Amino acid sequence: MRTLFVALLACASSQVFAFDVNPFLSALGQELRITCKATDSEACLALCGESSECRIEEPSCRSCAGTQNLWMKRVLDQVGLSLRARGAPISDAQFLELLKVGSWISLHEKSLYNYSSVFNGALIKEQFDRACAEVGGVDGILLIKTHPVTHVPEEIMGMICSEALTHDAHLYLFPESENRLSAIYKRRPLPASSDRR
Amino acid sequence: MQSFRKSIFLILMITGIPLRSSAESRKPLIFENRAACALDSKLPADSALLIVDSYNAGKLVDSWLKGLEPNISANMNTEKGLRYFRLAVTEMFMTLASEILNGRLPLISSDDEIIKRCQGQTPCPEMEMKLDQVFQAWTQISAVPNVPLQGASVSCLYLRKFSEFQAPWNRDRPDQSVLQKLAQDTLNSKDLVSECFDESESLSSRRFALQFDLNGQDPRWWSQHGFDFWFSLKLYFSYSWRNPTYILGETHPLLGLFRSLAVEQMMSLVSNTCKSIEKPVCTESQTALEVYRLIARAGAPADLDHPFSRGADQALLAQAVPVYHEDVAVLPEGQEAGVWLKSYQDQILKNRGFLKQKLLSAVSLFELMKSALPVEDLQKGLLTLRSQIQDHPLLYKKMQVLCSEDSLAFHPLFGVMEKKLEGVVSDKSFEMLFDSISNQQLRDLVSYGVNVGKMIEPLCEQIKVEQLWAKGKEPEAADLSAWYRDLMGNGDSGSNDFFGLGNLFNQDAMGLPAVLSQERSTDSGTEKSTVCSDVSDCGRLILKTLVDLNSISTWTSALTPMKEWIQSPSLANPWATEQACKLYDPWYATHRAFVAMVGDLFTTTVTGIAPIPAYLAIDLKPSTVTGFQPEPLAGDVLLHPNLQRGGVSYSLGIDLGPWTGIPCAAIVSPNAIGANTNGFYTLGGVRAEACMAQNSHRLTVTGASDSNANPNAQRSSCLMCYLNPYSTARSLSMLGTTPVPLLRLAAGVVFSGVSLIKKLSDPVDVPRRFTVDPAKVAATFQKYSFIPKHCVRRLIHGHSCRWAWLTADERKHEPVEE
Structure with missing residues (x-):
């Protein structure tokens, strides 16, 4: 999976797109909505075949909804502290590729998996804003990689931050080698599963 | 709501699967004393309570509704969402249980090779793969035979109030008042229970308890496969919850939300009797699970409250084996189930929260300090x-x-x-x-x-x-x-x-x-x-x-388990773990009574033949556990008890009075601390009463039920001679008359029998069970408008009481016209 992911990133072009990313709660659960500007409709076309907006339904997150999930609690506690967007974002094309092929869920102020503080409350809002402050962004969204079959959250991928004025979204990865805290929050991988379904 | 249920019910009805959800019939209630309850812990339960705290589901639905786009009409509110959750849980359990009992879903044993390989790790990809195959096969219903296993079926009740139907949790022998209340509860069961699938808003879905009863199963088959049944049911439930379309269909409105719940940690499946859901094994996780019963017993001190933990096994060693069910009484009769559930679940939450805080704090601190302060x-x-x-x-x-x-x-x-x-x-x-x-x-x-x-x-x-x-x-x-x-x-x-x-x-x-x-x-x-x-x-x-x-x-294995597994603490049986860890031997008192009888018969023979009253008193000493030897095993730690063997102590005594005229008795006890007169004086038949009085301030006889006694391992011998004026008087009379060996022999045998019966009537430590059929108790109540004293004995042995001799007081009651 990791090899495939790296290969995709390497192949991705360095084209610049402009699009918003916003979290929503749909009838089925969490989803991310990618809204492309009229001039950049090819980004959405590439992502989902629609020209203006893509809705990406998130898969379930195994045992994430509950007060007992200590990993999720720890991650949420660290948003805005050790978990902050830093450095340069990855290219928009890479970002789109990652959204398209990866198995992930999002954490944000309206996340269903927040059992640590009040839903959409002042504390969590402040945390996710602070998470993007260093790169001059707002409305942080944390992306967490999940196991494609078991849906167990496995690793923090990065922080999506929106530019304050244009709302253009960018993804700041937490590479293991550069960010000590992403290493802390990386869980050990599960035993490899054979092909199923 | 109806649609997903209808689909599964239709299938079940067409295929003739016995799925019952009613309060129409009640299983007989089994009341057991300590020894019987401990023995039964090794058998699979045929009745279980599912205790659920739906807070996490409520918060999930509540958050979802708050964050939902205004233009989406969910036709939902939090209360309704909780009800959906309750019914989804019920649906899953009932369907899976019925399908297992019908042979469509195979029984999976805890000894299964894949389970062993997974070593308690969940999710385990290999197991998930196997379950995928099982459920895919299950969808092709026609390919699987519809052969009910041993005619077994499952029924379900929603508990509104705790009642005398849970009385066996609290008592070992039902008395007249218990039977009376049981009769009333049987006749007014609508106030106490509801249909499991009752969708009424008046039923709490925030906290609830469901009772599942297995009916009609072959006892032999059940004793062999009962544990596998509960194991499979839990395993299938965890899988189905995350793959809900198999049971709930595609149309369930909250399917996408519920599957992300850490559902196992919201519930526990506990036995409703002394029998067990999981076979008790002396392991660290089993001893740690004891904490739930301590929590259920409000205010009980637990090792958990101590800043320095001695360990769950040490906590178990330190606590005395409870004598009665009341010592761990958990279910208050007549109280709304929700009230007890709230206090129980709040306590669990408090303890879990405390533990989680400690853990997170410890992990953060260590990570920080290790990197910042070498x-x-x-x-x-x-x-x-x-x-x-x-x-x-x-x-x-x-x-x-x-x-x-x-x-x-x-x-x-x-x-x-x-x-x-x-x-x-x-x-x-x-x-x-x-x-x-x-x-x-x-x-x-x-x-x-x-x-x-x-x-x-x-x-x-x-x-x-x-x-x-x-x-x-x-x-x-x-x-x-x-x-x-x-x-x-x-x-x-x-x-x-x-x-x-x-x-x-x-x-x-x-x-x-x-x-x-x-x-x-x-x-x-x-x-x-x-x-x-x-x-x-x-x-x-x-x-x-x-x-x-x-x-x-x-305590984490019990309170913050990583395993996606529904826990089954033995709430109704305080002796399950004690028995598994050899801290309590339910056969000890029985064996001790028979060993004492051997001594009595020996003495009877000797005194019967010879004119010298000699006796042999044999006593069985209980083994004691001094500690545990841990052995890692498949993700858990097996605890091997360090047993100090009890063995047999005996005393040999000769009453010299009849022989020599000296008021003296010699007693040799090679391996007992004090001389044991077990039955000697009482064995003396006509001499018994006088000698007992002398006896009272000389020797301490350990009661048969006193298995809590922790005898010192020290051994000594003693030779005693003590004044016994009655012995002198007896000796004179005996020397002057002709002994009658046959009569003495007969008296001795009778006494040995009486002594054995007395010891076997120990109300606590000789296994004793009482079976009460609520229908028969209710019938008696209807006939007399109360339960006559005379009927108690018959009713507690499972019989009807068609005719009763009424006491003068009882006759004053007006009988109810039939």
């Missing part, structure tokens, strides 16, 4: 402080406290921590939990803490050698950590003091900036908080964190 840096800092303790009185006190605590933890001779921490790092379930929240190795963090502790110890010894401490001046108790005070038995060490580091912790002794600080989130941004003010504080914090890790690892 052992060498701490050592340098402490050496600097040592050179300044004479100049700073506060620093002096702080160092003294550090040295006292470190010495108790890591002194080479009497330090308590090192061995405990070896247990912590070898605890697989704790390691799994630790791995889930940190990518640091548990072993590395613990080893960092141990190195710090061992580094401080010689430094403190050096201070002692240099005589820097003022003589006779010990640290104040209030300055010491709670764990230290707890371990030294110095009271006031309750868990309310979360940090529990005493008065001096983080007091600035030198006017320097804090050695270690960290950022914390607040509503308005972040703030810096001091982790430790100087290195002595850091050292104490590390020691305290090690103590916490030990305490957390003891």
Whole structure:
């Protein structure tokens, strides 16, 4: 999976797109909505075949909804502290590729998996804003990689931050080698599963 | 709501699967005493309660509704969402249970090879793959035979109130008043229970208890496969919950939300009788599960409340084996089920929360300290402080406290921590939990803490050698950590003091900036908080964190399990774990009675033949457990009890009175501390009463039910001679008359029998069961408008009482017309 992911990133072009990313709660659960500007409709076309907006339904997150999930609690506690967007974002094309092929869920102020503080409350809002402050962004969204079959959250991928004025979204990865805290929050991988379904 | 249910019900009806959800019939209730209840713990339960706390589902639905786009009409509210959750849980359990009983879903044993390979790890991809195959096959119903297994079916009730139907949880022998209430409850069961699938809003879905009863199964088949049934049911439930379309269909409105719930931690499936859902095995996780019953018994002190954990096995050893069910009474009859559930679940929540806080705090601290304060840096800092303790009185006190605590933890001779921490790092379930929240190795963090502790110890010894401490001046108790005070038995060490580091912790002794600080989130941004003010504080914090890790690892397997597995603590049977760990032997009193009878018969034979009254008293001593030997096994730790064998003690006595005229008896007890007269005087038949009076202040006879007695292993012999005026009188009479051996023999045999019956009538430790059929009790009640005393004996043995001899008082009652 990791090899495939790296290969995709390497192949991705360095084209610049402009699009918003916003979290929503749909009838089925969490989803991310990618809204492309009229001039950049090819980004959405590439992502989902629609020209203006893509809705990406998130898969379930195994045992994430509950007060007992200590990993999720720890991650949420660290948003805005050790978990902050830093450095340069990855290219928009890479970002789109990652959204398209990866198995992930999002954490944000309206996340269903927040059992640590009040839903959409002042504390969590402040945390996710602070998470993007260093790169001059707002409305942080944390992306967490999940196991494609078991849906167990496995690793923090990065922080999506929106530019304050244009709302253009960018993804700041937490590479293991550069960010000590992403290493802390990386869980050990599960035993490899054979092909199923 | 109806649509997804209808689909599954249609299938079940067409295929003739017996799925019952009604209060129409009640299984007979079994009341058991301690010994019987302990014995039955080895058998699979045929009735279970599912206790559910739906808070997480409620919060999920509530958050979802708040965040839902305004233009989406969910036609939903939180209460409705909770009801959907309750019905989805019910649906899953009932369908899966029925499908297992019908042979469409195969029984999976806990000894299954894949289960063993998974070693308790969930999710386990290999197991998931197997379950995929099982459920895909299940969807092709026609391909699987519809052959009910042994005619078994399952029924379900929603409990509104606890009643006499749960009385066996609290009592061993039902009396007249219990039967009376049971009859009333049977006749008014609508107030107590509801249909499981009742969608009415008046039923609580926030907290609820469902009762599942197995009916019609072949007892032999059930005793062989009952545990596999419950195991399979739990396994299938966990799988189906995350793949809900198999049971709930595609149309369930909250399907996408519910599947992300950590559903197993919201419920427990407990036996409704003395029998078990999971076979009791003496393991660390089983002993830790005992905490749930202690929690259910409001206010009971548990090791969990102690800052320094002695371990679940030690807690088990320390507690006396409860005598009656009341000792652990959990279900208050007549109370709304929700009231008890609230207090029980709140207690669990409180304890879990406390444990989680401790764990997260310990992990963060260790990660932070290990990276920010290497052992060498701490050592340098402490050496600097040592050179300044004479100049700073506060620093002096702080160092003294550090040295006292470190010495108790890591002194080479009497330090308590090192061995405990070896247990912590070898605890697989704790390691799994630790791995889930940190990518640091548990072993590395613990080893960092141990190195710090061992580094401080010689430094403190050096201070002692240099005589820097003022003589006779010990640290104040209030300055010491709670764990230290707890371990030294110095009271006031309750868990309310979360940090529990005493008065001096983080007091600035030198006017320097804090050695270690960290950022914390607040509503308005972040703030810096001091982790430790100087290195002595850091050292104490590390020691305290090690103590916490030990305490957390003891209880996490029970309270914050990593496994996606519905827990089954033995709430209704306080002796299941005691029996599994050999702390209680339900056959002891019975064996002891028969062994004593052998002695009685021997004595009878001797005294019957010879005119010399000699006796042999044999007593069986109980084995005692002195500790446990741990052995890691498949993600758990098996505890092998260190048994001190009880063996047999005997006393040989000769009453010299009849023979010599001297009022004296000689008793030899080669392996008992005191002479055992077990039955001697009473065996004397006509002489019994007089001699018993003499006996009362001379010898202590251990009661047959006194298996709590912990006899000293010390052995001694004794030869006793004591005055027995009655013996003299008897001797004179005996010497002057012709003995009648046959009569003595007969009297002796009769007495032996009476003595045996008396011992076997022990109400606590000789297995005893009473079966009460609620329908028969209700019928009796309807006939007389009360339960006559005369009927009690018949009813508690499962019989009807068609005719009763009424007492004068009872005759005053007006019979109810039929």
